[in-house]
Amino acid sequence: MQFTPPLARLIEHFQKLPGIGPKSAQRMAFHVLKMSTQDVGEFAFALVDCKEKVRNCSQCYHLSASDPCEICTNDRRDRSTICVVADAKDVIALERTREYRGLYHVLTGLISPLEGKGPDDLTIRDLLLRVQKLGVKEVILAINPTIEGDATVLYVQGILKSLPVSITRIAFGLPVGADLEYADDITLSRSLAGRREV
Amino acid sequence: MLLKNLKLHNFRNYNEQDIEFKPGLNIILGENAQGKSNLLEAIEYISTGKSYRATHDTELISRSKNQASIAVQYFIDWDNRSNLQNISIDFKTTPVEGKTKSLKLEKKVKINGATYSTTRNLKGSLCVVSFKSEDLNLARGGPKYRRDWIDNLLSSIDLGYRETSNRYAKCITQRNRLLKNIAEKGGRYNLSDSDKEQLRVWSRQAASLGAKVTKERLKLLDQMRPLIESYQEKISGKNEPITVRYFQTSTEEDPESPQNIDQQDDQLGPNWNETSESELESRLMSLYKSRFNEELARKQTLSGPHRDDIVFCLNDLPAKNYGSQGQTRTLVLSLKIAELDLVSDHLHEPPILLLDDVLAELDLNRQNFLMQEVANRKDMQTVITTTHIDAFQKNWLNGASFYEVSGGFIKEKISC
Incomplete structure (x- = not known):
């Protein structure tokens, strides 16, 4: 039994989303049929609206509907610190902590020849210009400890070397609430290497 | 167990x-x-x-x-x-x-x-430690047998080694792709600043991970050598001194060809077991530099633990080329029993x-x-x-x- 064409098309579109298989797509499409016309209209509008309005901020490359973004225009944020992350999702994660009050810089990826991503495809040049223009004192690299992450950190470090700015990288170690006994060896040895005096 | x-x-x-x-x-x-x-x-x-x-x-x-x-x-x-x-x-x-x-x-x-x-x-x-007829390749076969053997042995007694060597392998794949990209863009005279810098970054990472991997291998070989020698003597009844040499390929010639054995720059010197990690790292960096043209032509990384070899010598002659059938079998048997000892040591029981x-x-x-x-x-x-x-x-x-x-x-x- 085939689905009637409009329904089949909707299922197909849902299935294109990441993490959605045929079964979930079907369930979502059937749910849409049960929703009120108004809700469906708002949903459709939200999709188009989001696509049309959300852009990369011209300064920090974070996703935002306004340019420059809310963080870059916020006067209460510390302009002498920039936190460098790979992806806009990382900004959201760090913002949730409410701990960090400086600016961000999104690289839009990591250096990876295998994926055809070189330094020129990232926003590293803009980072250099920003650091010079704003007179930034500290650059915090909040980048994953993968091979590609480590290479990117080395690269950024090399680019910023000549500037009077201190470059730090976030610490790696045990997650809070974790049990030493169950931590894997690599995490343990990294956290031993990064130990601090108490 | x-x-x-x-x-x-x-x-x-x-x-x-x-x-x-x-x-x-x-x-x-x-x-x-x-x-x-x-x-x-x-x-x-x-x-x-x-x-x-x-x-x-x-x-x-x-x-x-x-x-x-x-x-x-x-x-x-x-x-x-x-x-x-x-x-x-x-x-x-x-x-x-x-x-x-x-x-x-x-x-x-x-x-x-x-x-x-x-x-x-x-x-x-x-x-487990296993011994099968394929293991005779440890003495007679190509370098890959010996690299696989030492990598497997190390990762079974040291979980960190496996992680390091996996990271090293990933890093080499990335570096190889970069070399390919550079070669296709026109080679070393057409190198943009960012490519040059990127190459430096990947080389540094490969050298630092490669040095870690090599150092672990050297430590293990150093631990094993006296064991192998004593088993060798027990089996053959003769005291034939065994030397283990660790080869870093620095030329395109076959590292195992006998005349190469005496080429000093191909192998770590007589005190190879004392070579520090930072020395190994700077050695790799200078190998990358001196073989850059060759690497660009072949579009791959040509130096490092993924290309190295271990040569066992009896009376200073490489067993692979000069050892008799009996001698190579004795060598492999000694290697395997030494392996058994090392694993037992690590487990605190066989x-x-x-x-x-x-x-x-x-x-x-x-x-x-x-x-x-x-x-x-x-x-x-x-x-x-x-x-x-x-x-x-x-x-x-x-x-x-x-x-x-x-x-x-x-x-x-x-x-x-």
Whole structure:
């Protein structure tokens, strides 16, 4: 039994989303049929609206509907610190902590020849210009400890070397609430290497 | 370590099999092509998560079947047999949509109830040392045999090593791709600033990880050398000094050709075991620099632990080129027993020893030596396969258990 064409098309579109298989797509499409016309209209509008309005901020490359973004225009944020992350999702994660009050810089990826991503495809040049223009004192690299992450950190470090700015990288170690006994060896040895005096 | 029980389902030529193993010597008897090696392959697979002879894991599943499983029960402590450990691996193939010939293999690994989808977590659970006729390649074969051997040995006794060498391998793949990109863009005279800087970054990472990997290998070889030498002497009765040399390929010539042995820049000097990690790192950096044109032409990284070799020398002559048949067999046997010692040391008790038809490769003198070493290790379990029980001397068989394999069925034999 085939689905009637409009329904089949909707299922197909849902299935294109990441993490959605045929079964979930079907369930979502059937749910849409049960929703009120108004809700469906708002949903459709939200999709188009989001696509049309959300852009990369011209300064920090974070996703935002306004340019420059809310963080870059916020006067209460510390302009002498920039936190460098790979992806806009990382900004959201760090913002949730409410701990960090400086600016961000999104690289839009990591250096990876295998994926055809070189330094020129990232926003590293803009980072250099920003650091010079704003007179930034500290650059915090909040980048994953993968091979590609480590290479990117080395690269950024090399680019910023000549500037009077201190470059730090976030610490790696045990997650809070974790049990030493169950931590894997690599995490343990990294956290031993990064130990601090108490 | 003590293997208690092995269950096979659709594995190679076994349909449904359940075997109880005994402490001490377990002798598997059977004609050729009945399933003796398949049995040891199953045990080794549970231990290492890979097969030494299947190029693809789908080969492990019986023909015309789409799923298979291996399950073992074992005790970690020989003395304390209260804590039974369970490991099982399920294999399942599903056809790939749109392609008639390719199959997708799914693995489900269960270690004491915890389920994983890769065999990565197997390492460090069941510990085996295996000795089979392929191991003669350690002395005679190409450098890859020796690299694989030392990598497998190190990752079974040092979990951190595996992580480092995986990271190193990833880093080399990235660096190779970068070299390819640069070569295609016009080579070294067309190098943009960002490519130059990127190359520096990847080279530095490769050199630092490569140095770590190399240092671990050097430490292990240094630990092993006296062991190998003393076993060598025990077997041959002669005191033939063994030297181990570690080769870093720095030219395109075959690193094993005899005249190369004396080229100093190809090998780490006589005090190689004292070479520090930072020295190794700067050596690699300068190799990358001096061989850059060659690397661009070949579009790959040509120096580092993925290209290195270990050369065993008897009386200062490389065993591969100058050793007699007997000498190379003695060398491999000494290597394997030394490996057994190292793993035992790490576990604080012997691992399970798997001997796949190796007696056939050895003469009487060396057979005696091997069986004596087995007998000396009172708390070691050994599984050994053979076609003829006549190859065994009466005194080796004390307390042994016998099994007979025929056409994919195993029966325990009460006596022989």
